[in-house]
Every structure is written in C-alpha cells, then in structure tokens.
Amino acid sequence: MGLLSAGVEFKIPPNHYYVLGDNTRNSLDSRFLGPIPQECVIGKAWFIYWPLSERFGLGYR
Numbered sequence: 001m002g003l004l005s006a007g008v009e010f011k012i013p014p015n016h017y018y019v020l021g022d023n024t025r026n027s028l029d030s031r032f033l034g035p036i037p038q039e040c041v042i043g044k045a046w047f048i049y050w051p052l053s054e055r056f057g058l059g060y061r
Contacts, residue, residue: 017038
C-alpha cells in the first residue's frame, strides 16, 4: 500500500483492523500495510494503555 500521508482519510473495510505499532518511527503497521483482515489477527488484547477512558475497563482478559 505504501506509507499513508498525514491528513488522508480512508474507510476501513468491514472485518478489518487498523493496527499501530508502539515504535511510531520504526513500525511496519497499518500506516504502511493498510487495514489488516480479521482472519489474519492472532491473539487478543489483554491490556489497553490509551485512551484512559478504556484503560481500566478492559483489565486483563
């Protein structure tokens, strides 16, 4: 897909996720690869750091 430019809007297709790496300047994530199909996601979140409103709601699942 190539690196997306700041301010570019696009829609994420159904059953896809937009994922971001924690190392912004050196992550091969959806900014470069595009939306990730749900069937390619293995595992699940066990902790949310941001936003704070959801940070403590998820806990450890």
